[in-house]
Amino acid sequence: MPDGAHAAVLVADDLSVSFQTSSGLRHVVDGVSFAIAPGEQVAIVGESGSGKSVSTLATLGLLPPSARISAKKVELNGEPLLRAAEARLAELRGTEISMVFQNPMTSLNPTMTIGRQVSEAVAVHDPSVGRSALNTLAKRLLEEVGVPNPELRVTQFPHEFSGGMRQRAVIAMALAGEPGIIIADEPTTALDVTVQAQIVEVIRDLQELRNVATVVITHDLGLVAELAERVLVMYAGRIVEETPVADLFDRPAHPYTRALLQSRPSTRGRHGRLATIPGLPPASADAVPGCPFHPRCEYATDTCKTESPALTRFEPGRASACHRYRDVLNLEPRGATERPICAAPREPGDVVLKIDGLTKRFGAVRAINGIDLELRRGETLGLAGESGCGKSTLARLAVGLLRPTSGRVEVGGREISSLKGRALRDARSGIQMVFQDPTSSLDRRMTIRKIIAEPMEIAGFKAPQIETRISELIGAVGLAGHFLDCRPSELSGGQRQRVGIARALALDPKVLLLDEPTSALDVSVQAQVVNLLEDLRRESDAGHLFVTHDLGVLRHVSDRIAVMYLGRLVEIGRCEEVFASPRHPYTRALIASNPAEHPKYKSSEKFVATGSPPDPANIPSGCGFRLRCPLADDSCAADIPNLEPVSDTGHRVACHYRTDLNRLNALATRSCEITES
Amino acid sequence: MGRYVFSRFAQALVVIIIVSIIVFLIMYLVPGDAVTVLAGPDPTPELVEALRVMLGLDQPLPVQYGKWAIAAMQGDLGTSPIIGRPVSELIWSRLPATLELAVAAILVASVFGILVGVVAAQRQGTWVDATITAINSFVLSVPNFWFGILGILCFAVWLGWLPSGGRKLWSDGPLLALSYLIMPAIALALDSIAMIARLVRASLLDELSRDYVTVARAKGVGQSRLMRRHIARNAAIPVLTVLGLRFGQMLGGAVLIEAVFNWPGLGRLTVEAIKNRDIVLVQGTLMYFIVIYMTVNLLIDLSYGLFDPRVRSSVGGKV
The missing domain is CATH 1.10.3720.10 (MetI-like)
Structure with missing residues (x-):
């Protein structure tokens, strides 16, 4: 039993959950115990399938009927929940415990007003509260979570809210019944970076201002650093480590925690190769004898293969489920000394992709509004931006899937934007794309061999030639040859993405266009794919255009980065230079919005851009960012700033204040600390 | 909303016009017409011709359609030659x-x-x-x-x-x-x-x-x-x-x-x-x-x- 259980809001003791599936019983949670004290800030961290969401949903009785739940005890404020009647559970939900879910786009009822949904938790539990009192409550709650103009907003429907505003409404909803504990399941994962930062602030405010315990469930260690005092790390349905947040980052006591931390690319400096965790988590919690992590663990001994380690308390507030936790604690912390910064940019090669004055409109929507860009051989250009900024449209224009409204795209010196039919097909072989979702971008009826062969068949390669190339490619992306006869469903997400990369490389393209290639993957798998892409670039000499919203990955892979906002580039330059001294307020907002990498960097004074990007069908005059920019004045509304150089290394910025460092630094970005360290 | 109602209404109208032309024409593609029935077995060519003029079948198709459509819009769908009563009444x-x-x-x-x-x-x-x-x-x-x-x-x-x-x-x-x-x-x-x-x-x-x-x-x-x-x-x-x-x-x-x-x-x-x-x-x-x-x-x-x-x-x- 964890400490302080006597005063706990929510207690689970030896909780196990399994699901009846067509392939037998699948154990998802395996003997998990925790106790959440009043007002405590806890994070449960783990990768997908670790059982972190299921264990909390089980306590509330929100799992589907196919779930089998067993536990010695599950209690909310001392009241047993496990065998409680559904009606009693419904009474407790929303008043004593409530939840915030991941995707605000789907977690609101599209046919009910926001006001009613926010106040519903009160309405269902206390029918005596009148309509006007409910309405007042909804307005007050929306105001508390920072929804402007609540008077109007309560009467609106979810589709009239942006993603960030919806998530605020979902949080307001969770607060309505004044619960003692709120469980937030990946509350920022579906949101854009700058909006994520706003939601983090909302949650932090309620942690400070209301005496409510919060449990944040996440895969993102950054969010843990921002929002938790105490952390539970889950792997394969078990808690493998329990620790105060600072110790998690400085002295992890489980090899899995340590590996997770090391496989994370950092925005705070560029290191060598990312550490990876070999293999995959087990499909079912009981699939591996001994310690469930031992097949992937570099410190595993024979004992680990046979004896399952119990969660052992070794210091007040700290516990680890590892036979060798003492050795792990004494390992060198990861530091810059261990991994030298590899800064020196490569010799610039020929220009392989040239984009000139590119614009694209879809009716009234102005997706791309004049972009000039050059990508050189052997270079990785990282393209950052939030949803709706036009980065995917730009990628589609570059591969000739869309025709530009004006401007041109040249691949290897050949203009492709005006080509048609066969000529376009031939030219396209010079530029290939890797997509975000490896599951939907591979035809599930084709074998891997066929998927990789297809581009070569179209390009008219001969059969023996194709066969040789396929074995080269499958080796190059680090997959064993026997995968060639499998279908995508037999592969894991990371393996599928490797196939997507092999397919893109088949025709030896001059340009590889990577559209969020790691976003759908777990941290440890993401590191494998990032390393693979690094290796490939070194060997193949193709230029990489790497589109992502993840600044850590971006900083890790890029030689240069370009920042996009509302269909324009607002800043471009060498990666180190842009991160060390960002000159566009939007770039500063993006960097500052990235969750802290360590609790010691968590700051309440960082620059969080307000609002969300405007609708591309209704772009403001002048600078697109001015409505969210604290520096904006009349000149920003009057004319659109051009990309102007701020150094002789090609660092260019589209902001009137690009040289006004005093005012820029007053925005308080964390990037400034990086320059000094 | 008004614009939506109007455009849906216009769409419906276009469909009705197109279908009405098809309905009108299709009956001419089917062998045999009212004349065959009214004239009985072995009619004289004169009787057939007289019946055709009486029913307006001697006129060009667009004219026949035009007359029919205009009348239809006024609620007059013609008179059944067989039963001898107005169609709308039937x-x-x-x-x-x-x-x-x-x-x-x-x-x-x-x-x-x-x-x-x-x-x-x-x-x-x-x-x-x-x-x-x-x-x-x-x-x-x-x-x-x-x-x-x-x-x-x-x-x-x-x-x-x-x-x-x-x-x-x-x-x-x-x-x-x-x-x-x-x-x-x-x-x-x-x-x-x-x-x-x-x-x-x-x-x-x-x-x-x-x-x-x-x-x-x-x-x-x-x-x-x-x-x-x-x-x-x-x-x-x-x-x-x-x-x-x-x-x-x-x-x-x-x-x-x-x-x-x-x-x-x-x-x-x-x-x-x-x-x-x-x-x-x-x-x-x-x-x-x-x-x-x-x-x-x-x-x-x-x-x-x-x-x-x-x-x-x-x-x-x-x-």
């Missing part, structure tokens, strides 16, 4: 019977369809659900008129509880009228019940698996409120669509059911017109059917806005 005289049957059938179909669908969804995966699904498949695979005949056999011939066919007016006594209406209405509604039950079940299960339902449960919304306040409205749209389409079809007259039960509706009027090669009457009933069908469709489309606020606010701009 349709008008049959309309009450068809309307009565259609309204009764659609009421039966919605009440029982929704009821059965809800039960199946709530008992998903149990024997109740399986039995309902099996019965639904059976009902959908057997034509309506077969159930009609079976009904007559059971309730009229063997048990003698209900009349075997015909129609009585409500002014003759509601119970009497109802006893004539009940069997054809149920027979006509049966496949709609099955179809709607299936749809309601799928639609409810679909909504039940959505995130907002978990969210609502997490804030303490109980099962019955969940169904009433959250799910019903969202699940209604597909059901509404099918109900509307079915009702549109029923208003055109249920040919087979009317024949089985000797119900004096529009379906039988159309069949008789085709049998007699009464082109004018066939054109008239077809046009009536198309206009009614398009109108019902239009009303359904417009009613989406009542259920889904996204339709209300998006229809201003795009169509």
